[in-house]
Amino acid sequence: MTSKISLRGVTKSFGPKKVLQGIDLDVAKGESMVVIGGSGTGKSVLLKCVLGLMRPDAGSIKIDDEETVALADGGRADVMRKFGMLFQGGALFDSLRVWENVAFGPIQSDGMKPAQAREVAIAKLGAVGLGPEIGELYPAELSGGMQKRVALARAIAREPEIIFFDEPTTGLDPIMADVINDLIVKCVSDLGATAVSITHDMASARKIGHRIAMLYDGKLIWQGRTADIDHSGDAHVDQFINGRAEGPIRMQVRRL
Template identity: 70%
Template structure:
């Protein structure tokens, strides 16, 4: 069992109508490893993540967590699996009808049945871990800046001490300094929990900072994977074009030229 990866994807396919989004994704993520999946818009990053989370059902292929298949789980079993997972959404996805501390405590109260009175100190403590004071807990999400909302979303993702954390474009829409703050917080939180982390991003600075390993997805397939150190000498023309942000290369963008 020591060699069983925490997360394993084999030949995962997904189509939406005529469009093939995932075309046989194979990926292993080791225990306590931080894997970053990079790729352009529409390459299948988010769909891969949502397939692992059970938000989207793949058409074909196997997904395992701790060696256990998760694709066709019943709702109750899926809830048990998700109880071990935390997720930071691209747009934070905070519940605007709840206060900040209630958002952070949500997984504890609803998912684990802890009372609100017991969950509140944990939520306040978790907010402290992402650099937010207790007074922020009493605010509504709409009263926070984008960077603060991201921190709250991070606090919500880690509050229940998950074994696996997913980060969907964690630095999108943030200024470079706040993006670096979020990256540092992600690294610190993942290390503190000893969690397995899977992030998707097209922010190379973020990928270099939070990843142990990087995988590149293109047209629904993992076309390269290796350590952070290897990415600059990958020998893969697709990876080279992507990390240098060149318009010319094997990756062609559909651009209308009048």
């Protein structure tokens, strides 16, 4: 089966720091892939390369079997239409009402009339469990969990083929994090979308991922089915998923 997303030999450095060192990764159509790893391991850089926000130093990134690394602006815009994105902090526009935030893509990118876009926004808010009255509020009037739901509604507003989730549960209490995880699973399934998430939250990774890949020191050191991660046979993976201070992964802190 042809991969929806396929990376081969992707590298990215910033000066002497090698952030990505030859990444090979395939994500099948309709699959939910979660990339785990500690802070500073290159997860966000990997996501930005796939999105086209950064250009890798070398390697291939194909979307639907189309090479995207060297695409001109027009071709890049066509590829970007396939993407939806849930940003780490939500990244809602403070000056826009909730429905205007959700409708931003349909209006700005698709040229949809505001009245029609508002109907789409209300429907998507309903898909994440928020009533029409929430659409008239401003982001500052919402709790963190509700803001995250609005951001999810915006990510699915254009019914994308591929959705990226950047640390979707950061800053949420465990119960609200689980609510968001459930909504992500439901929304991705309802759309039949392909999902790529980056997180260090193992509860989230286990719930939303069909497969998990671990990034460490710029390399994918393990990837496989979510159900298999507890038996990875890799000491780095074992230390990370169990949250142990002792192990081969050394935090950059001085010993007390």
